[in-house]
Amino acid sequence: MREHAGGPRLGEELRDVSSTGKVRPWRRLKEQGLAVAAAFEGFDAERGEKMRRCASYAKYVWGDDAAGVVHKKLREANFCRCRMCPGCTTRLSHKRGFELSMCFEHVANKEDMVAVMMTLTPRSMHRAKTKRELKMMQAAWKKMREWPRFRRAMKYWYRGTEMTFPGETVHPHIHVMGLVPKKYFDKRSGLFLHQREIAEKWGRCLGADYTPVVDIRRMRKVVEAAKYVAKPSDYLTEGADGWVADAEILEILNTAVHSYHLSGWSKSFSKVRHELGFLKKGQSDDDEDVDLIGKGEGLPEGVTPRGYLKYSWFSTTALRGMHRLVEMEPYVEDEGRAAKKRRRKEKREREAEERRLHRDLLRATGRIAVADVSICGVFPSFYADQVAAQQAAMEENDYEPETAATSGCGPPGAAGGRRESG
Ligand SMILES: [Zn+2]
Numbered sequence: 428m429r430e431h432a433g434g435p436r437l438g439e440e441l442r443d444v445s446s447t448g449k450v451r452p453w454r455r456l457k458e459q460g461l462a463v464a465a466a467f468e469g470f471d472a473e474r475g476e477k478m479r480r481c482a483s484y485a486k487y488v489w490g491d492d493a494a495g496v497v498h499k500k501l502r503e504a505n506f507c508r509c510r511m512c513p514g515c516t517t518r519l520s521h522k523r524g525f526e527l528s529m530c531f532e533h534v535a536n537k538e539d540m541v542a543v544m545m546t547l548t549p550r551s552m553h554r555a556k557t558k559r560e561l562k563m564m565q566a567a568w569k570k571m572r573e574w575p576r577f578r579r580a581m582k583y584w585y586r587g588t589e590m591t592f593p594g595e596t597v598h599p600h601i602h603v604m605g606l607v608p609k610k611y612f613d614k615r616s617g618l619f620l621h622q623r624e625i626a627e628k629w630g631r632c633l634g635a636d637y638t639p640v641v642d643i644r645r646m647r648k649v650v651e652a653a654k655y656v657a658k659p660s661d662y663l664t665e666g667a668d669g670w671v672a673d674a675e676i677l678e679i680l681n682t683a684v685h686s687y688h689l690s691g692w693s694k695s696f697s698k699v700r701h702e703l704g705f706l707k708k709g710q711s712d713d714d715e716d717v718d719l720i721g722k723g724e725g726l727p728e729g730v731t732p733r734g735y736l737k738y739s740w741f742s743t744t745a746l747r748g749m750h751r752l753v754e755m756e757p758y759v760e761d762e763g764r765a766a767k768k769r770r771r772k773e774k775r776e777r778e779a780e781e782r783r784l785h786r787d788l789l790r791a792t793g794r795i796a797v798a799d800v801s802i803c804g805v806f807p808s809f810y811a812d813q814v815a816a817q818q819a820a821m822e823e824n825d826y827e828p829e830t831a832a833t834s835g836c837g838p839p840g841a842a843g844g845r846r847e848s849g
Pocket of ligand 1: 460478481482506507508509512513514515516
């Protein structure tokens, strides 16, 4: 959000710093997304394509404070919201973490409670059995949460299912973050659940012939605990040419995230979420519905808004690239409904214009593959410049563009005529 003085300049790389001073790794997340998208081509090409286009565009509102320091706040971005997209899951886990900590704090202050984390695991098994194991764990968790002693001790909980992939195996586990009354730790209260008792109960829920490993401990920091289904480091490695994703693991995770509810809240907690405005009336509890942009938030106090910055992704190779500042717009006072409607209309017109210019650019150059251009999500003015420059160069050198007709490899329509009319 904060930047050093000097003001934004066209062409510069996107730099997004949070209010706590952390740099948001847009470039790395986008590059990781490209690797995951490439791996998805083998088993879910449609979703892969959605991920490939994710975050190719971002719009910020920016301003500066009395000291001339630039601040900016994300306003729009084309996030794919796929649950295996590294960028979208990272943003989602930050949002969930914030939500969790706010809910925990709210209840803990009101009811004098402390946070604990319980981890429930079955035995690790071969990856091929992931689906069956998740189903079993889901059923076991249902029994576990009905356990009267658990219900009495922990009224407020959040559950997240995670997986790690050591060697050829999969190790799924459930994290339950909950709030217990302070007197829980007093053995005389009758609330305390001994680790051994939890393990035995969990074993019975699983229908296991062994005693599973469980863990329960007090939690100091809640945010840390709201993590991912699987850590990206479990399926992503960085090579010289970019990130490489493990397609086998991703296929397992993809099935898992679309077949099971990998997180859940207790009823009492859902009430708190309503109270605090995290869950709106009628809103589904799906991760897909979470606002990843933070629409309600504006620039910090004391910052004078100056305008909008539009960034676009430029690929240098199939797996590398960066977001560059491609357009700056002056600030407009927050608008009423009529103005919003007008802006939406303008946006539609701009997109139509963009598509038209896109076609012109393809005709003019004849050789740029559709995929190369569409990944950038470039803006009209940029296209217009390119087309104009291309045309000027052609006129000057009496240049005949290489087209589908002459090279045999250009995109359809590049020969300058429509197929039907030819
Ligand atoms: Zn995404």
